[in-house]
Amino acid sequence: AQKITQTQPGMFVQEKEAVTLDCTYDTSDQSYGLFWYKQPSSGEMIFLIYQGSYDEQNATEGRYSLNFQKARKSANLVISASQLGDSAMYFCAMREGQGNTGFQKLVFGTGTRLLVSP
Amino acid sequence: DAGVTQSPTHLIKTRGQQVTLRCSPKSGHDTVSWYQQALGQGPQFIFQYYEEEERQRGNFPDRFSGHQFPNYSSELNVNALLLGDSALYLCASSFLLGQRKEKLFFGSGTQLSVL
Numbered sequence: 001a002q003k004i005t006q007t008q009p010g011m012f013v014q015e016k017e018a019v020t021l022d023c024t025y026d027t028s029d030q031s032y033g034l035f036w037y038k039q040p041s042s043g044e045m046i047f048l049i050y051q052g053s054y055d056e057q058n059a060t061e062g063r064y065s066l067n068f069q070k071a072r073k074s075a076n077l078v079i080s081a082s083q084l085g086d087s088a089m090y091f092c093a094m095r096e097g098q099g100n101t102g103f104q105k106l107v108f109g110t111g112t113r114l115l116v117s118p
Numbered sequence: 119d120a121g122v123t124q125s126p127t128h129l130i131k132t133r134g135q136q137v138t139l140r141c142s143p144k145s146g147h148d149t150v151s152w153y154q155q156a157l158g159q160g161p162q163f164i165f166q167y168y169e170e171e172e173r174q175r176g177n178f179p180d181r182f183s184g185h186q187f188p189n190y191s192s193e194l195n196v197n198a199l200l201l202g203d204s205a206l207y208l209c210a211s212s213f214l215l216g217q218r219k220e221k222l223f224f225g226s227g228t229q230l231s232v233l
Contacts, residue, residue, distance in 0.1 A: 107163070
């Protein structure tokens with residue numbers, strides 16, 4: 001069965017600094033996708049970044065980048081130049097398959113609460 | 119372009135009651151999924167609907183049921199509520215046969231409290 005592990009319940013970072021949020025995963029599938037979502041206090045899950053298991057390069061989306069180490073089964077999120085608005089819960093999630101054959105079911109970790117201070 | 123909308127935003131029920139939560143997917147999306155997020159946890163997959171049928175189900179009892187309408191909107195029904203059903207219920211929509219980077223679009227959820 002798939003499993004996502006986020007070992008950091010909370011992280012603190014100063015504004016304008018970079019921060020890394022850890023995520024490790026477990027799956028027996030060769031084909032899978034990894035996501036990071038941000039959940040502010042409003043409750044909505046906001047998509048940040050995606051990495052496919054066959055992608056050769058690490059994904060980047062603006063200030064977000066994903067440090068994908070397949071052999072270690074880790075998919076850490078790096079946020080550069082943190083902003084006060086980055087304070088939120090961050091969830092790592094995994095989807096089996098490449099997502100182009102039908103149904104999508106995500107398995108989520110327990111999340112990391114990030115606090116950005118001025 | 120409206121995103122995923124859910125109603126109501128908050129709901130208080132007592133044990134044993136039944137509840138119905140509603141979701142309208144993002145425009146153009148044909149697949150709706152429901153997730154339960156208990157306090158301090160990540161969301162857990164309940165089930166997914168496409169073409170008005172339940173296509174995939176997570177590890178949830180039959181007390182949890184759903185429906186999808188021809189306009190792709192969906193309802194989540196929970197019968198015989200337990201205290202442990204208190205959670206944020208998130209609806210997510212997507213295309214069934216999307217590109218491999220297709221992401222789920224989530225609503226802001228319905229916060230259900232069972233007393």
